[in-house]
Amino acid sequence: MKALCWHGKQDIRCDEVPDPKIEHPRDAIIKVTSCAICGSDLHLYDGFMPGMESGDVMGHEFMGEVVEVGAENKKLKVGDRVVVPFTICCGECDQCRRGYFSVCERSNRNKSVADKVFGHTTAGLFGYTHLTGGYAGGQAEYVRVPYADVAPVKVPSNLTDEQVLFLGDIFPTGWQAVVQCDIEPTDTVAIWGCGPVGQFCIRSAVLLGAKQVIAIDRVPERLAMAKAGGAVTIDFDNESVVERLNDLTQGKGPEKCIDAVGLEAHAGGTIDAMVDRAKQAVMLETDRPHVLREMMYVCRPAGVISVPGVYGGVLDKIPFGMAMNKGLTIRTGQTHVNRWTDDLLKRIAEGEIDPTFVITHRAKLSDGPELYKTFRDKQDGCIKVVLQP
Template sequence: MKALCWTGVNETAVETVDDPKILNDHDVILRVKLTTTCGSDLHLLGGYIPTMRAGDVLGHEFMGEVVEVGPSVRKHQVGDRVVVCSFIACGECWYCTHELFSLCDNGNPNPALTETMWGSAIGGCFAYSHALGGYAGSHAEYVRVPYADHGAFPVPDGVSDMAALFASDAAPTGWTGADLVGITPGDVVAVWGAGGVGQMAARAAMLKGAEQVIIIDRLPERLAQAHQYIGAETLDYTKESVTAELKERTGGRGPDVCIEAVGMEAHGTGAQYLYDQVKQQMRLQTDRPTALREAIYACRKGGSLFSLGVFGGLVDKFPFGAIMNKGMTVRGAQQHGHRYIPQILQHIADGELDTEHLATHVMPLDDGPRGYRMFKEKQDGCVRAVFQPTK
């Protein structure tokens, strides 16, 4: 079959790879109908995740049609239209039974790598390097889905393939932050990053009763989407001081809740950003926390912050003094999508959540390398490149 593979730093190619096979009784094989780029894929592309290997199939956000089922699969049959959570979880370990699905004890067959980096292993994820399981990704004609009864979800009638696609990763990642950060009715919420995850976090905050939601970015096409489709206020950090403007809009206090949805390659302005960028390029630090640092300073005293952007290792100049002295609550997580995907699909079906607008550029899988260049370099207003491996 055809698949879009990582072939080296900032290099991808469509190659012929082996068709996936049922390896475990709980697997299904999916014919991929739609699969999309994600901001966290750019960390892989740029070589910031060192456990990639040439030939690894990319892609972790996808939906499709079941074409083969393992003998122990009970919830799916051939022909079902499903969306698949990007994280792989068994559904039965201690973490899964406590709805901490991205921390599953059994989803990652290579636990030693993340145990060494972080002290404990987290779950597996499609196509997110050999540190998170070495699973083949979804930028392919077919993909194997482990633990399918727990990680694949039927798409309701009336929900389009394109709308369902973003229930795989962007929407549940945003929902994870908005839920676990503890938004209460009347809160003011600021979201750093107007990509797919940031927009979904903002919409989730609104549905949880936030009174005011402000999205911060620099790209006009993303800010326009956040205003038009999400209904959020917007703030261009290249034109205004974010901290000063947020205080101005919140009566001098700052936001009650801050959600960082950017991650380890955050853009910024000024000398501090340039310093971080140089250190990261020289591999003197693994992550540049420009947006995260700004969110800590902007958050009100006693407020809450959630980090949704992917971070891999170590950051410099982390303002822990501000966290402690301001009495902040800080959390972070990879998405627990198994908890949120059914309700997200229902919100889409009920007309309460728009996702299709994120797909600004739709193309065949053969154009995958071009799609990733457009996405990485923000060409032609590309918010997400979506690939169609099969018709």
């Protein structure tokens, strides 16, 4: 079969690889009908995440048709149409029973490595380094899904792939980021980053009743999409984020702040951003935390900081005293996808939101390597890429 494979920094190729096979009685094999390039895939593309090996199959946002099921899988049958969450969960461990699916205790088959790096393992993830299990990803013609009697979400035939594809990652990721903020009707929610996750954060904040939503970016197409979704926008290349946020909140600061950027933050010509890039280049720090610093500074005292953006390692010069003295609550984490999918699928089916708004590029799987570069460099108005194997 064909699959997009990682061969090093900025080296993604469409390779011929072996077809997946049932390895456990709870498995299923999915014929992929649609998959997507996610912003967090770019951290792999740019070489910032440890644990990748040459030939690893990329992708964690995919859906398709069940073509084979293991003998113990009573949930799925051949022909079912499913979206597959990016988090692999067993459904039986203490964390899964509590609904903390992204920190499943059993699905990371490289648990011993994750224990050493993180202190305790997190869940296995599709197409996202050997630190999270080394599972083949979904930017491929077929995928083996472990514990397939737990996470896959069956979808009705009257909804298109594009309407439901993002239930596997970016829609619940944006939703969880906002739910973690405990939105109140008087709240201003500021969102850094208007990529795909940021766009779903914006629409989730509006749906959950925030008084005002502010979106921060510098890419015109992303800012235009954010504005169309109900946000007041700030172009950080041409405006002071701090001054504008103070103007928009009568000097009090936003009650809720969301980092939808993660480890590759840009910040115009600020001193801390230039120092971060220099330190990252010589491996004195792994991630660029400008957004985290800025959120801690501008957030209203007793506010909430929510971090769906992916970080991979060691950050420098985090003003934790600022966060402590202001009484800020910080909530982070990979998404507990299955906690949200029933509700979000219903909202899609009832027309409350149409997730297709975020798609700007549609292409064949073989076009993926070039579109990784287009997406990374924000060329051609690229915000979200959907591929069809």
